[in-house]
Amino acid sequence: MPDPVSRRTFLATAAAAAAAGKIRSASADNGDAPRGGPVAISSANGLRAVTKAAAMINDGADTLDAVVAGVNIVEADPTDHSVGLGGLPNEEGVVELDSSVMHGPTHNSGAVAALRNVVYASRVAKLVLERTDHAMIVGHGALRFAKAHGFEEQDLLTDEARKMWLRWKETHSDRDDWLPPPDAPDNGKQSRAHSGVQYTYGTIHCSALDTRGDLSAVTTTSGLSYKIPGRVGDSPIVGAGMYVDNAVGAAGSTGRGEAVIKNCGAFAVVELMRNGASPPDACMAVIKRIADHTRDPHLLDDRGRPSFDVKMYALAKDGRFAAASIWSGGKLAVLSNGTARHEDAAYLFKRPEKQ
Numbered sequence: 001m002p003d004p005v006s007r008r009t010f011l012a013t014a015a016a017a018a019a020a021g022k023i024r025s026a027s028a029d030n031g032d033a034p035r036g037g038p039v040a041i042s043s044a045n046g047l048r049a050v051t052k053a054a055a056m057i058n059d060g061a062d063t064l065d066a067v068v069a070g071v072n073i074v075e076a077d078p079t080d081h082s083v084g085l086g087g088l089p090n091e092e093g094v095v096e097l098d099s100s101v102m103h104g105p106t107h108n109s110g111a112v113a114a115l116r117n118v119v120y121a122s123r124v125a126k127l128v129l130e131r132t133d134h135a136m137i138v139g140h141g142a143l144r145f146a147k148a149h150g151f152e153e154q155d156l157l158t159d160e161a162r163k164m165w166l167r168w169k170e171t172h173s174d175r176d177d178w179l180p181p182p183d184a185p186d187n188g189k190q191s192r193a194h195s196g197v198q199y200t201y202g203t204i205h206c207s208a209l210d211t212r213g214d215l216s217a218v219t220t221t222s223g224l225s226y227k228i229p230g231r232v233g234d235s236p237i238v239g240a241g242m243y244v245d246n247a248v249g250a251a252g253s254t255g256r257g258e259a260v261i262k263n264c265g266a267f268a269v270v271e272l273m274r275n276g277a278s279p280p281d282a283c284m285a286v287i288k289r290i291a292d293h294t295r296d297p298h299l300l301d302d303r304g305r306p307s308f309d310v311k312m313y314a315l316a317k318d319g320r321f322a323a324a325s326i327w328s329g330g331k332l333a334v335l336s337n338g339t340a341r342h343e344d345a346a347y348l349f350k351r352p353e354k355q
């Protein structure tokens with residue numbers, strides 16, 4: 001059993017040291033830090049997130065506070081179906097959220113998984129980092145922990161997301177008793193196999209770097225749409241959905257979490273950068289590794305390529321950044337040199353033209 005008194009003493013000492021700038025000074029002499037202001041990168045749905053994160057860093061905020069505040073905008077947006085309010089639910093119509101955060105200067109992390117009824121999963125993950133001696137809390141425990149910190153419960157299933165889930169429920173199988181409405185254009189058993197229902201692994205990742213060379217990262221998601229309840233993806237797994245080494249860089253992922261977990265995606269990107277790879281080379285090497293390691297026939301197309309997508313994001317300590325995906329057409333959101341924009345992600349395979 002840890003001694004609570006000595007742990008408290010340690011935490012108080014650490015807090016005092018941080019307040020006095022002693023912890024920060026470990027990276028303050030970094031010669032690689034970007035000269036043109038902070039750099040923030042995100043998945044394509046994070047243009048507002050990188051803008052917010054960089055603005056906060058410019059005002060003196062810590063990089064972790066900044067990236068979490070950035071993704072909070074998207075978590076609260078009911079029109080983004082990849083995360084938080086309006087996220088697509090599990091197969092029972094319940095939204096379950098996963099998130100992790102990592103703070104470069106202290107190399108500390110926090111995560112929650114299968115969290116229900118709380119919009120800001122990333123804030124709860126940050127509280128796991130700040131207010132517990134644990135790295136991850138899941139399910140009912142995560143909800144109880146959030147409520148202990150004053151979060152209010154709220155139904156995260158918006159009417160639009162409920163209708164999307166209902167469409168999936170009524171069309172994904174012709175062997176159950178759920179039927180689409182009689183006037184639906186694709187009503188009927190024959191059309192169910194071609195219902196066009198999209199599964200999504202949508203997620204938001206955000207990493208940021210300040211001018212001292214300090215980094216933090218967050219990834220937050222409602223995970224795979226229509227998943228088995230309790231399914232946990234890569235987003236809350238430190239080293240898969242995101243990872244930071246303050247001496248090297250930060251990385252994160254979006255897309256099929258099962259593939260990222262099996263390849264320790266974000267950790268691998270950071271390790272490749274540690275060994276000298278540039279951010280684009282590190283991202284592409286991990287994307288290739290994921291493609292090479294995908295052997296299940298049900299996950300391969302007729303040419304042996306993954307039928308799913310994954311995107312890896314990297315932000316090096318010197319401010320260089322990149323993203324790469326399995327399939328073409330992806331973008332990342334970036335703020336550097338004071339300008340927020342989208343940039344193209346590199347890709348392994350060109351997506352076939354739509355017929």
Ligand code: GLY
Pocket residue numbers: 201202203221222223224232233234235253254255256257258
């Ligand atoms: N990358 C998000 C998920 O698979 O849950």
